[in-house]
Amino acid sequence: MFLDIFSLICSNLPSTHSSLLTGEKSDRDLKSSSVNEMESIQSSILQKSKVAVITGANAGLGFTLADRLLSFYPDIQICLACRNKERGLTAAAALTEKHPKANVHVEILDTSSVASVLSGTEAIRKRYDHIDYLYLNAGIMKVTGVDWNYFWKGLLSSRVFYMFATGEGLLCQEDGVTEDGLQCVFQTNVFGHYVMVKELEDRLGNVSSTEQKPSQIIWTSSSASQAKNFKIEDFQHKNGKDPYSSSKFAIDILSVALNEKMNKQNVFSHSVCPGLVMTNMTYGILPQWFWTLMIPLLWLLHFFVPSMTNNTENGTEALIWLSAQDPMTLDPQTKYMSHVNVFNKSYVAKSKMNINPELAEKFIQELDQLNNSFQLKLKSKVKN
């Protein structure tokens, strides 16, 4: 128990426990392999130097993901796609200090600006011929307060565990409009990433008709994703009260739609929920001292709510696990969730999404239209 509490207190320090990767080439499998097996695994990794592009990689889940990928695939090339150069370079320096031979590169890419996505993806296309993993992880939630009345009522009701797993109804949120004239949460979490996929399309999947190379697009979604908060007529969520939930459901729809469109090119898309993790995003909701005071409660809750992953190491479990799977064997309608068991060990759980393919098709048409209008606008600007 004391060890568990200690691990919660150290939630954002790099954890040393071996995680419960359940895939074919899990951390645990690697650790228990004989030296010969290890050598053959390492040489096969070395032969194929993989490339991972991660958005929002300078902090939180994105940063730990980069760190864990470097431990798992020592030869991997990592591109940290960050909106702020200084924060990106600081993250790259921390990663190369821990992994001296790491191949880490920083690219400036702000998902809330189409112009920045276009320039960032152009630079990424120049640097890499093929992208194995495209982690679309950057995200924001603009919280103005917590509905404590709802919280206390929820605490004494049967929806208590659901409330802690999804945060439903607890947060008062605001949104804004970007310089591109789109809703801020929608453009940052969804549309900027969609433009990225379109711009990087020829770096994903099969390189040629003879060379079969799969790519995985892995979205950081959330258990806050709720169908009832997403309306196709208002997909930017201009008129709703939960832009975060709407944007995460939009991500789930997009993931399903991209499988329909891109599986034939050997591109596979999956959606992940990291659980509730202490990062800048969650510390932005309530002050750090409050969360620290709540450590005993959070510790108690993880017995009942497996999505209380708490630290970024546990939270990235499903993101890492997916990288080790054969994507062809995975169900496009399944969401992969990082969970913890009662010993605070992480594992991957699955949840069916049941997204209507017609809705997915309609949504992708809307996004294509929006994307085309930006391309026309920006290209005519360049001409003039």
Ligand SMILES: NC(=O)C1=CN([C@@H]2O[C@H](COP(=O)(O)OP(=O)(O)OC[C@H]3O[C@@H](n4cnc5c(N)ncnc54)[C@H](OP(=O)(O)O)[C@@H]3O)[C@@H](O)[C@H]2O)C=CC1
């Ligand atoms: N923490 C949690 O409990 C959960 C988080 N998630 C999701 O996980 C993802 C990562 O969040 P988390 O690590 O928790 O939060 P953090 O705030 O720690 O990290 C978010 C990252 O996204 C970056 N980012 C934000 N806006 C943009 C932008 N416009 N362009 C490029 N990068 C941007 C941030 O950059 P910068 O440092 O410059 O701000 C940062 O690197 C998000 O999509 C979030 O919705 C899902 C479920 C639960």
Ligand SMILES: CC(C)CCC[C@@H](C)[C@H]1CC[C@H]2C3=C(CC[C@]12C)[C@@]1(C)CCC(=O)[C@@H](C)[C@@H]1CC3
């Ligand atoms: C633990 C404290 C006594 C009380 C904290 C109350 C709330 C601030 C949290 C309870 C459930 C949390 C939650 C999220 C944010 C903070 C809470 C509402 C998220 C919405 C954060 C982002 C996500 O993507 C979700 C998966 C989280 C769900 C749970």
